[in-house]
Amino acid sequence: MDATFGVPHWLTGVVIMVLAGAVILGGIKRIAKVAGKLVPIMGIAYVVAGVLVLIVNAGQIGEAFGLIFYYAFNPMAAAGGFAGAAVMAAIRFGVARGIFSNEAGLGSAPIAHAAAKTKNPVRQGLIAMLGTFIDTIIVCTITALVILTSTVWQEGEAGHR
Template identity: 70%
Template structure:
């Protein structure tokens, strides 16, 4: 779950909704911990074993096995939306963020980054070169820890700005923030809308994607798996997103007019010149790459549920081709598409969570 949402997503929320968006992100995480717990408990309780002997589960399975055949249409709706939504949250947003951070830090054209990422993703998914995936998977914890440490160092450097930052966060969670510098100003609804949207984007609570992964766990106890899932939301949003948000606000660059990953890079570079922005660029590239691979698994499980195992290969081809498209498209359009598709995914899942 640690990925672009923690770096680019938080920056987009602050850029569009002002510092108050961070408060609404926290609220989303607290509610999201409960949803994520419920999702993982149901995923383990109602999972199945497929023909290859793997545990498969997720919303479509807990709807089918928990709510019965009269709700089968809801499970099918989730699988359809999940297969499509992955192209937003799990693919194009990720490649777009890698491309923008590579362009702002290293001057690499977006289409070049898009093609390189496409080749690497293709090598893992179609070429079966799992080694790239394993290397990236091993790098994620290292980069996550490095990112947190660097964030704490920046906050130590900007220590005297922290009380003012909290003042801005709590004030603007409930009152509009005026335009200044490159910041266009934001109403309270914008803080709520972008705080909630980016919070959900970062921790995926309620979307129904995470239970697909939790269903594959070796854990026999649904409750214990639920607690693991809940902790993930806490670390992801309450800890890592807060560090990113506070770095951006204490550095003062949130009024610069930059958005997304470029804004986070700028904030880190201000406190750690010549180092901070490169750390953000490398962390983001690795996080986003593993997210693209991880989400392809979620999408594949959804199409497998609808059409069977034979549909996985063509889905992978489409998935790989979408990567360079995301890299060159406009940032605002990409995020809007992702948010809309996320909502379509969340609705059938949340109905099932309430009923079960």
């Protein structure tokens, strides 16, 4: 907010603190209500922004899929995968990303779905599975394609402080 709009850091912190406090102090029902409205908006905005980037870079989509399959099934990738430190790091970071990506296996999403009051538990289960599919297949694929169709992954990008 400071770099883009000139809003001081302390003011941004106070606003976030007040908004988060209002949600958290409202209890589980307010958290669910806010998340129920905010998460779909964030997900849709992310997918729309990703699709817009892919439209701009449409000519590189085929090449991006080629890179994905080439490096996934390349013998050098297999050889590198057997290196001890690389395997340990890959598992550690892969599991962490997988948990934070869709919570599969973590347990908090199933707890939330189990606590839902519904007249049709099968439909609730399908919704739970759909969330994992949307996140893992759609959102992660769009993210990978956006990164690979841009030149940022080759050149690097620095964040702002």
